[in-house]
Amino acid sequence: MRLRFFADGFDLDFHGHALIRHRTDAPFVSLGHGEPDIQMARGNFKIDDYVSARIPLTSAKAAEDGDGVDFSILPGQPAILRLRLAATAHKLTLSLHSEDPSFNRIWLRFHAEADERVYGCGEQMSYFNLRGRRFPLWTSEPGVGRDKSTLLTFLADQTQAGGDYYCTNYPQPTFLSSRRYALHMDTTAYTAFDFRHAGFHELEAWETPRQLEIFAEPDFPALVGALSARFGRQPPLPDWVLDGAIIGLKCGEMGFVRLQTYQASGAALSALWCEDWVGLRETSFGRRLFWDWRWNAARYPDLPQRIKDLAAEGVRFMGYVNPYLCVDGTLYPEALARGFLARDKHADAPYLVDFGEFFCGVVDFTQEEAADWFAETVIGQNMLDFGLSGWMADFGEYLPHDVRLASGLDGMLAHNAWPTLWAKVNAQALESRGKTGDALYFMRAGFTGVQAYCPLLWAGDQSVDFSRHDGLPTVICAALSSGLLGNAYHHSDIGGYTSLFDNVRTPDLIMRWTEMAAFTAVMRTHEGNRPDQNLQVDQDPVVLAHFARMTRIYRHLKPYLKALSQEAATQGLPLQRPLFLHFPDDAAAYDTQVVYLLGEDLLIAPVLQPDTTRWQAYLPKGCAWVHVWSGARFDGGSTVEVDAPLGHPPVFYRQGSRWGALFAQLGQFGVAAS
Numbered sequence: 001m002r003l004r005f006f007a008d009g010f011d012l013d014f015h016g017h018a019l020i021r022h023r024t025d026a027p028f029v030s031l032g033h034g035e036p037d038i039q040m041a042r043g044n045f046k047i048d049d050y051v052s053a054r055i056p057l058t059s060a061k062a063a064e065d066g067d068g069v070d071f072s073i074l075p076g077q078p079a080i081l082r083l084r085l086a087a088t089a090h091k092l093t094l095s096l097h098s099e100d101p102s103f104n105r106i107w108l109r110f111h112a113e114a115d116e117r118v119y120g121c122g123e124q125m126s127y128f129n130l131r132g133r134r135f136p137l138w139t140s141e142p143g144v145g146r147d148k149s150t151l152l153t154f155l156a157d158q159t160q161a162g163g164d165y166y167c168t169n170y171p172q173p174t175f176l177s178s179r180r181y182a183l184h185m186d187t188t189a190y191t192a193f194d195f196r197h198a199g200f201h202e203l204e205a206w207e208t209p210r211q212l213e214i215f216a217e218p219d220f221p222a223l224v225g226a227l228s229a230r231f232g233r234q235p236p237l238p239d240w241v242l243d244g245a246i247i248g249l250k251c252g253e254m255g256f257v258r259l260q261t262y263q264a265s266g267a268a269l270s271a272l273w274c275e276d277w278v279g280l281r282e283t284s285f286g287r288r289l290f291w292d293w294r295w296n297a298a299r300y301p302d303l304p305q306r307i308k309d310l311a312a313e314g315v316r317f318m319g320y321v322n323p324y325l326c327v328d329g330t331l332y333p334e335a336l337a338r339g340f341l342a343r344d345k346h347a348d349a350p351y352l353v354d355f356g357e358f359f360c361g362v363v364d365f366t367q368e369e370a371a372d373w374f375a376e377t378v379i380g381q382n383m384l385d386f387g388l389s390g391w392m393a394d395f396g397e398y399l400p401h402d403v404r405l406a407s408g409l410d411g412m413l414a415h416n417a418w419p420t421l422w423a424k425v426n427a428q429a430l431e432s433r434g435k436t437g438d439a440l441y442f443m444r445a446g447f448t449g450v451q452a453y454c455p456l457l458w459a460g461d462q463s464v465d466f467s468r469h470d471g472l473p474t475v476i477c478a479a480l481s482s483g484l485l486g487n488a489y490h491h492s493d494i495g496g497y498t499s500l501f502d503n504v505r506t507p508d509l510i511m512r513w514t515e516m517a518a519f520t521a522v523m524r525t526h527e528g529n530r531p532d533q534n535l536q537v538d539q540d541p542v543v544l545a546h547f548a549r550m551t552r553i554y555r556h557l558k559p560y561l562k563a564l565s566q567e568a569a570t571q572g573l574p575l576q577r578p579l580f581l582h583f584p585d586d587a588a589a590y591d592t593q594v595v596y597l598l599g600e601d602l603l604i605a606p607v608l609q610p611d612t613t614r615w616q617a618y619l620p621k622g623c624a625w626v627h628v629w630s631g632a633r634f635d636g637g638s639t640v641e642v643d644a645p646l647g648h649p650p651v652f653y654r655q656g657s658r659w660g661a662l663f664a665q666l667g668q669f670g671v672a673a674s
Helices: 151-159 218-229 237-245 254-264 303-312 330-337 368-382 409-431 472-483 505-518 540-554 558-571 659-667
Strands: 002-006 008-012 019-022 029-041 045-054 059-062 068-072 082-088 091-096 105-111 118-119 134-137 174-177 181-186 190-193 200-205 213-216 244-249 271-272 280-282 288-289 314-320 325-326 353-354 359-362 388-393 440-442 596-598 602-603 614-619 624-627 632-636 638-643 651-654
Touching: 002 059, 029 082, 045 105, 059 624, 134 151, 174 218, 181 200, 181 218, 190 325, 213 218, 213 353, 218 558, 237 271, 237 540, 237 558, 244 540, 254 271, 254 540, 271 359, 271 388, 314 368, 325 330, 330 359, 330 368, 368 409, 388 409, 472 505, 505 540, 540 558, 540 659, 632 638, 651 659
Parallel strands: 244 271, 271 314, 314 388, 388 440
Antiparallel strands: 002 008, 008 019, 029 045, 029 105, 059 068, 068 082, 082 091, 091 213, 105 200, 118 174, 134 190, 174 181, 181 213, 190 200, 280 288, 325 359, 353 359, 596 602, 602 651, 614 638, 624 632, 624 651
C-alpha cells in the first residue's frame, strides 16, 4: 500500500494499482440524504430516489493515528467521515465510519483507466463487460423482457412484469477489473455501481458500508481464487449428477411413463426432477405449484416406492421447495401459531406476499427457531428423510422492503441478504443429514456469501427463444459473471422457461440449448411455465434422439468434469471461464461473452441463432486448437468459421492437452441415437 498526501488531496495505490485520486476539485467521497420510493409487484421492483442533499467532502487529511484519512467539507472543519486502512500481502481493507448518522447516502469514486474492463456485480445476463453502464444491485425478478426496444418487454411492462438490462436474481456489490484487482463493498443495502465515466468508477450505497475490500493478485486465476476463498467454496459436484441429464417433468404419475421414453432413447440420465411432487395450482401465468412443502399423495400415489424403484435403476428423484408458505396450505397455520412468520410493518399481522393469484407468508429466517424449523421439519423430514436427492430451492428475491423481522433488521437491509439466509437454511438441512456433497439443490437468487452455502446456481427464467437479453445467450453471460465471484457451478433450463405473448419453443431452440448444456456443469430440462403450449423433448423423435446423443457426450466428459470439480474445491475456479482468465495477453479475449472455456482446455462457441449451419468462433492466441468433430487444426489468435449442423456445435480443444484423447473421442459419437 502506498498513501501520498499533497496540498490539494492524496493518492492511494495498492500493488501498483491506482485506486484513489482525491483532489479538492475532484473528491473521492460525497455524503447525502435520499428519500426512496419503492414499489413491488410479484418480485419486480420499481425504485426511485429523491436525493435531497449530496455534499462532496473536499478536505482530506491524514488521521491523527496515522492509519487513515479524515474527510470534512472544508479545511479546519470537524471530520464527517473517517477512512481507516489495513493491508496484508494481497488485500487492502478500507473501513468507513460516518460521524453524522443523518446521512443515508454515500458515493465513492475509484480511479479508472480509459481502456479498463470491469466484470462481476453478481450474475449479470445482458452484459459481461460492465464498462459504460450503471448497475443498480437489488435482488429481484429479472422481468419478462429486459430489452426496452422489444415488443416482449413493452407488453410485459404493461403488467409491471418487464425488466431492464441490469435486473437480476443475483446481484453482488463486487467487481473484478482487467487491471487484475477486485473490489467488494461490504453492505446489504441497495447499491448502484456506475462504470460510465472514463476516469472513475462511482459506487453508490444507501448506507455507509462497513468496509471495502480490495484484492490484488499477479494473475486472474489467483484473483478469482482469492474471491472464492473470501465468499466460500462449494463442495465437489455429486458423482451421480455427472452420469447424465436431470429430466424435469411435472405431470404426476405420467412422469414415470415418460421417463421410460427417455430411457428407451439411449439417453444418459441421472435423475427425475418432479417439482409438482407437492401438487399444482393453475393460474393465468401458467401451471404453478402448490406451495405447501410435503408430498401430495393424490398426484403421486406410492411415491416412496417409486423413489426406491428409480434408485435401483441408478436414477435419483428430486423435488422443489421455496421459502414461502401458501395461506391455504397445512404448513402456514403451523408457522403462524409458532410465531415463525415475518410481520407487516404497518399492521399487526403476518406479511402476505402476492405471488400472482395466491398469497403466501414469509418464514422469518432472522429468527433462529424459525430457520431451524424449516431446515429440520420442512426440508429434513419432509424431503431428505422422504427420499429426495435434491431440489430446486426457488425464489428468495421477494422479501418486501417494509417487512418487520424478529431480529429488528430493517427490510431495506434484509432484502438483499435474504437469498443468502435462504441458502444457509438449505445447507443446514443437508449437513444435519450428512448429505453435503451428495444431495444437490440449486438456486437462482443470490447475494454476497451465497457461495458458501449454495452448491449450484441456475440462470432463472429465460424466455424460450434466442433473444440477446432474454433467451439462450443470457445464460452464458450469467455463468461467466457469477463464476468470477466464486460460484463454480452454473446451469440453466434446457429450452428456457418463460412462454408468454405467443412466444413458444421451437425444435431448433431446444436442440441448440441442449448442445450448450452438454458442455456445462449440469444438464437439466424444464417443461416451462406453459408445458401444454410448448414442445417438450420427448414429443419429437428427432429432438429426443439429438438430446440422447448430447447426454452421452456429457457423460463421456465425466472424468474431465470431475477433475474440474476438484479444481473448483481446491482453487476456487469456475467450470465455465471467460477467455481472458487463461489468455490475459490476448486483447480480444476480454470482450467475448458468448464464447467460453470449459476448464482450461475446451472452448465452446454455442450456436445462438435459429436455422444456422455455419458458425464463427474466436480462438485465443497462445496455442493451437483442434476442432473436435473434424480434427482440423487452427492457429490461435483468429476468428474461424466451421460447419455447425445440429448436433455439432463449435467445440475445440487445446492441442497438446493431457485430456486430448478424451476430447478426440467426441468425434466418434454419431448423430443417431444408439
